Amino acid sequence: EDKVVQSPLSLVVHEGDTVTLNCSYEVTNFRSLLWYKQEKKAPTFLFMLTSSGIEKKSGRLSSILDKKELSSILNITATQTGDSAIYLCAAGTQGGSEKLVFGKGTKLTVNP
């Protein structure tokens, strides 16, 4: 069965800290790895990674995929209280019935 595991499940840090969120996946016909941020409502898209070793950056957030290790990390530097959210990792499959398989998320709390 397709599976995505995220760690840690929750994390509490202080503003200014740097955090690393982990994601590992086991899916049939893997195509891409996606990161989403979920605050109160809908998940909002952060990154999509398809190639190993190429870092994607957006401001203080960055992510990289390791296809050999079947994993990805999401880094957030100089955290702010507005970064508090659930970060969801999803593995995208290909070939017919394409879908996203989500992990359970990492709940990040950034305290002032």
Next chain:
Amino acid sequence: DTAVSQTPKYLVTQMGNDKSIKCEQNLGHDTMYWYKQDSKKFLKIMFSYNNKELIINETVPNRFSPKSPDKAHLNLHINSLELGDSAVYFCASSQWRGGAYNEQFFGPGTRLTVL
């Protein structure tokens, strides 16, 4: 303008009732999805439609029936509601491009509470 919209945002109903949730996207995407997010925040796919055709049906009870009247709409009808159906239901859409689906954009969710 809202890219993916759902109605209603909240739905409180009794066990045994039948209810529908509507979803519309104005992104011009050709694929739409329904996800269920349970109380532990675990997001799981239920259905996907590409150009009004059912692509994914992930072991969902027959009481759930999606309907896609056109590419921009995907509705979810639930018969004989049960307590375990209480969850947040998210609609999403994406576009087939370059031989694969790309990132999915999510609607605001519908919180369903079955009493």
